[in-house]
Amino acid sequence: MAPLIDPILTVSDLHAGYDGAPVVFGVSLQVMPGELVAIVGANGAGKTTTMRSICGLIHPLKGRILFEGHDISEMPAHEILKLGISYVPEGRRIFGKLSVRKNLYLGAYTEKSHIEVKRRMEELFEIFPVLRARANQVAETLSGGEQQMLAIARGLISKPKLLMLDEMSLGLMPTMVEKMMATITSINRAGATVLLVEQMVQEALEIAHRGYVIQNGKIIQQGSASQLMDSEEVRKAYLGM
Ligand SMILES: Nc1ncnc2c1ncn2[C@@H]1O[C@H](COP(=O)(O)OP(=O)(O)OP(=O)(O)O)[C@@H](O)[C@H]1O
Ligand SMILES: [Mg+2]
Structure with missing residues (x-):
């Protein structure tokens, strides 16, 4: 069957x-x-x-x-x-000199609607509250675990299947x-x-x-x-x- x-x-x-x-x-x-x-x-x-x-x-x-x-x-x-398909590679590969928010925006580049991107970012901040608290912080100054969360959040913001x-x-x-x-x-x-x-x-x-x-x-x-x-x-x- x-x-x-x-x-x-x-x-x-x-x-x-x-x-x-x-x-x-x-x-x-x-x-x-x-x-x-x-x-x-x-x-x-x-x-x-x-x-x-x-x-x-x-x-x-x-x-x-x-x-x-x-x-x-x-x-x-x-x-x-x-x-x-969204791939979060080994070793985080976030943009260290950019803020958390900017990193997330870059992950969403396939989405044209700014409002939609903001909505998704809000959703991700619910899952990862620490990223909201550190939204304007430069990514390279996040702790290792926080950087990992940012990498996952960036992988999710394009709403992958x-x-x-x-x-x-x-x-x-x-x-x-x-x-x-x-x-x-x-x-x-x-x-x-x-x-x-x-x-x-x-x-x-x-x-x-x-x-x-x-x-x-x-x-x-x-x-x-x-x-x-x-x-x-x-x-x-x-x-x-
Ligand atoms: N860019 C590359 N050029 C040449 N060989 C490579 C390259 N990347 C990986 N390899 C080789 O391919 C093999 C498989 O590597 P791969 O990175 O897929 O392993 P992995 O299972 O992810 O290991 P790890 O758990 O260490 O990340 C290894 O022998 C590695 O040396
Ligand atoms: Mg590997």
């Missing part, structure tokens, strides 16, 4: 890399509308390369990427953004990681489909519906988050149990 709902994102047999040399070898994954999916794996496994391929920063050497049924494999990044988060926990202390994960959960519950990449495997699987384990550029395991957390292999390799 055919599934009732089509995936929002389908990656099939993705081979991707740099200067023609693949580091990702045949990755296939799917994300359903409304899902929160985690890609987990060690340093250098190919998580960021997979994300960069989806959002068009690099193009597949082989394989296909479908978003809402359209082949986006060869599409430039700015067009993919317009289709509704799919929000992709790369390594949100990096450099955050455990209580901040917990807060960040709770925020992502509530953003997902409010309707955003989320694909996230994490080295913090336990934390990511605690909030995800489903997950994929990537190792040396290949998906070695997939399943519901609880299946993965129960898996002997995952527990040994990633959860230190």
Whole structure:
């Protein structure tokens, strides 16, 4: 029987890399509308390369990427953004010399209506009150956690259909990681489909519906988050149990 709902994102047999040399070898994954999916794996496994391929920063050497049924494999990044995929890269990449507000405006550049942008900014200030308090502060003077929130808020302000988060926990202390994960959960519950990449495997699987384990550029395991957390292999390799 055919599934009732089509995936929002389908990656099939993705081979991707740099200067023609693949580091990702045949990755296939799917994300359903409304899902929160985690890609987990060690340093250098190919998580960021997979994300960069989806959002068009690099193009597949082989394989296909479908978003809402359209082949986006060869599409430039700015067009993919317009289709509704927003990527929050590793390492925050905010504009340090600009204010919080200015950073958010830049994230909303695809939206022409100023009133709409202001409305969305208000919504985001409800989710991240600290950003309202610091709206006029220069972004580089925010704390690490605050910068991470700004990066997520900037990813959300374009109202993406799919929000992709790369390594949100990096450099955050455990209580901040917990807060960040709770925020992502509530953003997902409010309707955003989320694909996230994490080295913090336990934390990511605690909030995800489903997950994929990537190792040396290949998906070695997939399943519901609880299946993965129960898996002997995952527990040994990633959860230190
Ligand atoms: N711009 C680049 N040029 C050449 N090789 C690269 C480039 N970016 C990444 N690589 C290589 O590709 C492989 C996969 O890297 P990738 O960034 O996708 O891993 P990752 O799973 O995101 O790791 P991490 O958890 O450390 O962020 C690594 O061996 C890395 O050295
Ligand atoms: Mg990475």
